[in-house]
Amino acid sequence: MNDQHHGEAAPSRALTEGGTGLSRIGDYYSATQLRADRWSSLRDIAEELRLHGAEGRRGRKRLTEAEELIDALAPIESYWAFPGASAFAYMRRLLEQRKIHDFSQAVRRAARALISGAYRRRTIQLTVEDTENEDFQDEIALSPDARALGRPYFEVLIVDDLNDHQERWLRQSLQQVRRPEDAFVYEAVIVPSLEDALIGILFNHNVQAVVVRPGLTLKSLNDVEILNKYLRRASEDEDVDGLHPDEYGPETCRLVHKIRPELDTYLVTDRSAETIAAMDLGGCRRVFYNQEDFLELHLNILRGVNSRFKSPFFTALKEYSKQPTGVFHAMPISRGKSISRSHWIQDMGAFYGPNIFLAETSATSGGLDSLLEPRGPIKKAQEYAARAFGSKQTFFATNGTSTCNKIVVQALIRPGDIVLVDRDCHKSHHYGMVLAGANVVYMDSYPLHQHSMYGAVPMREIKHKLLELKADDKLDRVRMVLLTNCTFDGLIYNVERVMEECLAIKKDLVFLWDEAWFAFARFNPAFRQRTAMANAANLRQTLRTPERKREWEAQQERLKDADDETLLNTRLIAPPDARVRVYATQSTHKTLTSLRQGSMIHVYDQDFKGETEQAFHEAYMTHTSTSPNYQIIASLDVGRRQVELEGYEFVQRQIESAMSLRRAIGTHPLLCKYFKVLTLADMIPAEYRESGVESYYDSKRGWQDSWDNWATDEFVLDPTKVTLAVGGTGWDGDTFKTQILMDKHGIQINKTSRNSVLFMTNIGTTRSSIAYLIEVLVSIARDLDDLLDDASKMERRSFDARVKSLVEQVPPLPDFSRFHPAFRGGQTPEGDIRSAFFLAYDEDNCDYLDLDQALREKLDSGEELVSASFIIPYPPGFPILVPGQVISREILTFMRALDVSEIHGYRPDLGLRVFTSEALARVENAKS
Incomplete structure (x- = not known):
């Protein structure tokens, strides 16, 4: 789209540059x-004018500030229903007429209603006469009931x-069709153009439906840069x-559906049905033909919102809790009887309240459902979740994403299948490989040595492993690519590129994306383009197009005799007959509302x-409890409802919170002495940032309006995760977390x-x-300043040494x-992790070696030592050794340099568990 706008004059210099002491828009x-x-500023200034008047130098200054604020708010308020155009114009007139008392009253009530959300519950009167006897109660002060x-x-x-x-x-017509029995109440925001509609749906999080009428224009007349950012993000690839x-x-x-697919759209048109039917309307719920049937429009708007508001299992559970039921099944806690009859655990009942026990049951009838064989409200709830998250099927899990990962792996992987795995992924994947009997090819992420963390697996590394297996004629055994998106530290893959380039090498690969920390991403346009489900749908659509077939054929011709190095350096195109097979596991409880x-598995x-369906259900039965927690299932249902209706608002606020934190730390002179927020450039090497963007702030x-890089760069950084370097404080990360923060x-x-x-942020x-x-x-920085100011020369040297060891002397x-070789089947890197894992069950096959002396001596003598256990330092929390892996000098050096509270799988009293040379020889002899 063209970014040139015309019409209203730009905001005054005072407003844009902070000329009157107001914070700058650029902040x-x-x-x-x-x-x-x-x-908030307008409310404070209006109150000061009311108390001290508008006369004198101080009063005139406050009047100028109030006028500038009104001017600044005018274009912004055109996208919101409250306080609305007429009320805002009323406040402007009061200021112009110098009716300061009335102006202050109106502004105070409007600002308070906006902050408290009271306008959502009732009409807010802004005139003095209407409000004298009104009991104003903040939304946040109301009880949950x-x-x-x-x-x-x-x-x-x-x-329009x-x-x-x-x-x-138009407003009156919509007001007249409201009914007391309506389940929801809404107000209209009217904007004139297509561009204003795009700004509106991104700026106004209250919008749940969009009605497009025939009189709209194309261009927006607003000239406010902070609003035009929304327009650029929404239309960067549209003309x-x-x-x-x-x-x-x-x-x-179409554009509304592309940007915010959860919104309902309605088109009012006078064009023929045949013409409209041939056009792409996105997810338009209904087309109205050249009529002003406002009641029908009103009913459709309510029906559309209600389809997202329904929470079938939560509703069923609430209804069940109201039934008078005689309990003759397991669970004494059901209906709270074992608590109400107790003399010793009444405090538990008082703490939790009665409803949680009234809704507790092991029954699957009486309006409820079975998680293992859902046919009723759980089935419906999962279907609604699939709609919300863009999947074909969605399955609920009540025992975490660790179990979800094992379900997917067991359903898809047979013993001997080769799986490419992100080596520093969650430990559940490694254990899942053991259970499935997979031959694992571990892929290395790029290291961030200075910050003691791994990044993500480069595309070149993934392709290299696939091509290596292809050269050894093992590509037919390669079943799955498993990656973490986004990582704990917030690194996000270019999901579409990864899947397409991998499918170009093997067209039936299955992808498992661990999105444990990314469940919220569906509900923000920028994040959505990096999610597994959105890219699966996009890729399937793209592969069907004639243009893609021609591109693939042309590339095949160019690469007919290409060597591996050429393939590694080429952006590969998937064949048109590639199969799109994508799974995503998400910890709803980590980033959305859930117990x-x-x-969820998408x-x-x-x-x-x-x-896969039968195998999937068998795996689901294997790992899912026959007594799942109904409260967790209900919370998943309600969590889905929330994000379909207000996920965009909440995620946007989450991003804003993280960005505010970045700015506050980056601009505070005292904080900058001891802390540093790691930027994109710190977390992602330049070779993976095609856009060249280095930071958010x-x-x-x-x-930096840097969302463009989400469409191009190999990796991007989740802005909601803020990594703070604390080495400058002299405390390591674990000490800072436990002893200082907590x-x-x-x-x-x-x-x-x-x-x-x-x-x-969440x-x-x-x-x-x-x-x-x-x-x-x-406060921490001030305490450090005081400590160092009072420190002796030796104490200062000690502090500097600690800082140097944390900042400069970081182990690679x-x-x-x-x-x-005992656990490999040739020259390619895949390993039989299952046989190594179970070989260690026999204690005679294992030995323990002291980390400081015995291990080093054996390595120095040239002996090859092999880990018999998963070794997982925490932090950082990823395995640096897995069963069957050769212990390298680099790993030993890293372990000895670690200063962490715990290392899972390592016993300090005995040492590192390794296989005996006799056990390894027996395995090798048996293979030969």
Whole structure:
């Protein structure tokens, strides 16, 4: 799209550059934060004007600031239903007429309603006469029961270029068809153009439906840079300037669906049904032909929102809890009887409340369902989840993504199949390989030695392993590629590129993407383009096109006699007959609303019905409890409902919180002395950043509008994860996490490395929690300043030495060495991890060697030592040794340099567990 806009004048210099002491627009990452702070500032200034008047130098200055704020808010408020155009115009008139008391009252109530969300529950009166006797109660002050009884509120974006009279008529027409029995209440936002519609759906998170009418235009007249960022992100790969006016409406529907597929769209048109039927309308729910049937439109809008609001299993569980039931099955806790009759555990009942026990049962009838054989509300809930997350099938799990990973691996992998695995993936994958009997090819991620963490597996490494297996005629045994997207540290793959280039080498590969930390990604346009399910759907569609077939044929001709090096350096194209077989496992409980261990398996597999379904259900039965927790299932159902209706809003706020944290740390002079937020350039080497983008925020250049790199770069960084280098404090990551953040300040985090800690924002993160974290970091930095100021020369030398050991003397990360020949079947790198794992069950096959002396002596003498266990230092939490792996000097050096609280699989009292040379010889002899 063309980025040139015309019409209104640009905001005043004072507003854009902070001329009157207001914070600069450039300080804000998003327009929603800007809007909230502008209303807060306007409220404070209006109150000061009311108390001290508008006379004198101070009063005139405040009047100028109020006028500038009104001017700044005017274009922003055109995309929101509250306070709305008429109310905003009313406040502007009050200011112009110098009715300061009335102006202050109106602004105060509008700002308070926006902050509290009260406008969602009732009409907010802004005039003094209407509010004198009104009991104003904040939304956040209401009890959960009172909030649950209210009708949910949303906004409908209507796209039509109307004059004031037509707009009033349209609003009145929609008001008149409202009914007391309506399940929801909504207000209309009217914008004139296709571009304004795109800004509106990205800026206004209250929008749940879009109505496109025939009178819309193409271009927006807004000239606010922070809003135009939304437009650029939405339309970067679209060119609509050549559209005929008759195409504006259908194109708006298509683009809305592409950007926010969860929204309902409705097209009002006077074009023929045949013409409309041939056009791409995205997910348009209904087309209205040249009529003004507002009741029908109203009912369709409510029906569309209700289809997402339904939570079949949660509803069934609530209904079950209300039934008078005699319990003659397992579970004494069911209906709470074992608690209510107890003299000693009444505190448990008081803590949890009655509903959790009323809804606890082992029954699968009475309106409920079986997770193992769902036919009722659980089946419906899983179907709704598939719709929400873009999969063909979705399955719920009540014992975490670790189990989901094992289910998928067992369903798809047979003993002897070769699987390419990200070596530093979650340990459940490694154990899954043992259970399935896979021959594992471990792929190395690029190392970030300075920060003691791994990145992600480069495309070149994946292709190299596949081509190596192809050269040894083992490609037919290669079954799956397994990668983590996104990693714990926030590194995200170019999913479509990985799958397409791998399919170009072997066209029936299966992909398992561990998206444990990425369940929220579906509900943001930029993140969605890097998710497994979205790319599976896109790739399947792309492979069907004639253009792709021609591109593939042309590339095949060019690469007819190409060597491996040429193939490694070429962006390969998948053949048109490649099969799209993609699985994603997600920890819903980690990044969305779900009780602990609530997870989902999403499937987009063209061969699922014909090849995998039975095996999948057998694996599901193997690993799923016959007594699953119904509360977890209900929370998965409700969590899906939430993200379909407000996932975009919550994810956007999550991103904003993380960006605010980046800016606060990067611009605070005291924090910069001891801390550093790792940037894209720190986390992703330049060779994997085609765009050249280095950071989200730079203290000198400000915000980098860098979402373009999500479409091009091999890896991108999840902005919601903020890795903070803490080596400058003299504390290692684990000490900083436990003794400083947790013990002293009550701040909990999950992941650390030797010299960093990871702060993860989530959909529950508030601006207050970010502010508290900044306060804590500043307090820590001040304490360090005081400590060093009072330190003796020797104490200062000790501090500097600790910092140097953490920042400069970091042990290099070891690569995967290799499997011992006893567990390999040739020259290629795959290893039989299962046989190695079970060989260690016999103690006579194993020995323990002291890490500091015995191991080193044997390595120095040239003896080959092989691990009999998984060795997992925590942190960082990935296995540096797996059963059957040869112990290299680099691994031993790394282990000796580790300063961590625990190493899983290693016994300090005995040493490292290794196979005896006799055991290895017996295995090798048996193979020969």
